[in-house]
Amino acid sequence: MKRQVEKAVRRFQMFTHSDKILLPVSGGKDSIALWDILLKLHFKVHALHVQLGISEYSEKSADITKRFSEEKNAKLTIVNINEEYGFNIPLAVEKTKLPACSICGTTKRYVYNKFAQKENMDVIVTGHNMDDLAAQLRHSSSTWDLEGMLATYPVRPGKQGLIKRAKPLVYLTEKETLTYVITQKLPVFLEECPFSQGAWSIVEKQELNRIENKKPGFKYQYLTQFYKKAYPAIYEFEEKKKIKNDIKLKSCKICGAPTVKDYCWFCRTRAKILDIKLETN
Amino acid sequence: MEKKERIKPLIVKIIPGNKTHHFFKKMPVFKLLEELGLNSESVVVIRNGTPLTKDLIVAPGEQIEIISVISGGKKP
Ligand code: SF4
Ligand SMILES: [Zn+2]
Numbered sequence: 001m002k003r004q005v006e007k008a009v010r011r012f013q014m015f016t017h018s019d020k021i022l023l024p025v026s027g028g029k030d031s032i033a034l035w036d037i038l039l040k041l042h043f044k045v046h047a048l049h050v051q052l053g054i055s056e057y058s059e060k061s062a063d064i065t066k067r068f069s070e071e072k073n074a075k076l077t078i079v080n081i082n083e084e085y086g087f088n089i090p091l092a093v094e095k096t097k098l099p100a101c102s103i104c105g106t107t108k109r110y111v112y113n114k115f116a117q118k119e120n121m122d123v124i125v126t127g128h129n130m131d132d133l134a135a136q137l138r139h140s141s142s143t144w145d146l147e148g149m150l151a152t153y154p155v156r157p158g159k160q161g162l163i164k165r166a167k168p169l170v171y172l173t174e175k176e177t178l179t180y181v182i183t184q185k186l187p188v189f190l191e192e193c194p195f196s197q198g199a200w201s202i203v204e205k206q207e208l209n210r211i212e213n214k215k216p217g218f219k220y221q222y223l224t225q226f227y228k229k230a231y232p233a234i235y236e237f238e239e240k241k242k243i244k245n246d247i248k249l250k251s252c253k254i255c256g257a258p259t260v261k262d263y264c265w266f267c268r269t270r271a272k273i274l275d276i277k278l279e280t281n
Numbered sequence: 282m283e284k285k286e287r288i289k290p291l292i293v294k295i296i297p298g299n300k301t302h303h304f305f306k307k308m309p310v311f312k313l314l315e316e317l318g319l320n321s322e323s324v325v326v327i328r329n330g331t332p333l334t335k336d337l338i339v340a341p342g343e344q345i346e347i348i349s350v351i352s353g354g355k356k357p
Contacts (some may be wrong), residue, residue, distance in 0.1 A: 028352065131351070174350040178325045179332045190296070192352060205351045209322035 014166035019122040027064035030127030053088025100195035135204035
């Protein structure tokens with residue numbers, strides 16, 4: 001397990017031992033496994049748990065991360081979005097009628113990025129495993145969503161106000177991360193978020209495992225061959241398109257985050273949730 | 282029937298959902314999964330806190346947990 005993470009870190013030049021690493025932790029098997037492995041490999045890792053206000057689910061998730069941090073004497077910060085930004089996910093869903101995971105995902109990404117900038121962190125690492133990435137690749141490629149396909153790559157360079165991101169569990173399957181937390185007897189929270197919509201990802205994962213069962217090694221090949229053979233060309237194509245379309249990023253008038261409009265998606269959504277009027281010119 | 286009641290069954294609990302199944306014969310893990318219609322790639326089978334590999338034998342009198350590894354939540 002440790003070796004697979006080391007291999008990914010080296011192969012994709014994710015980070016080094018001198019980098020300050022931000023690790024968002026949910027308390028689920030993947031983030032807990034990754035936290036433990038990064039600590040064992042002596043990386044400088046600072047964990048961040050975002051409390052989303054999703055009733056009992058959020059309480060229990062936070063408890064697990066606190067327990068792990070106490071047991072392992074590991075650095076952990078908990079950010080409560082209600083205290084910090086004045087809303088929680090259920091309220092946001094009610095007010096915006098957007099899918100929970102879309103608001104939640106964007107909010108978490110926003111919080112990670114803000115925190116990483118404030119603390120001068122070099123990289124944000126997430127617990128996406130091989131199954132997550134292969135499922136996402138299948139899903140995105142079913143509609144040739146090129147941006148979505150590119151997002152499965154294990155490392156994304158930082159640019160214009162966005163911190164570099166990496167996915168060190170790319171070579172590990174879900175089965176392996178769960179087996180790891182059980183054998184290492186780590187505290188873990190196995191319940192699913194009540195908002196979890198995951199329908200497509202569950203279907204894709206089951207399908208991939210059905211093939212894997214008949215053709216062992218399939219998932220690994222599927223992903224790594226994409227990275228090797230298709231990713232570079234698609235990346236270049238998309239970059240050229242951006243230059244041609246001359247997409248210029250501005251800074252959000254409230255928080256300074258990169259955006260194509262006056263205000264970033266997060267600030268606009270937050271204003272909607274809290275009934276705040278934003279000035280436009 | 283009477284005989285079966287005297288033997289302690291192999292108790293299999295499936296998580297999430299906590300559905301329980303009883304079996305009365307010895308078999309390797311992969312056979313058990315086949316009978317339950319589960320894909321060995323998608324679950325972890327646990328006995329006394331230890332994950333079991335596909336070829337290990339499980340038997341009546343034991344308690345087994347099968348945890349689904351597939352999660353649907355979106356990671357940012
Ligand atoms: S499942 Fe969706 S709503 Fe729940 S924590 Fe994950 S992203 Fe947020
Ligand atoms: Zn903003």
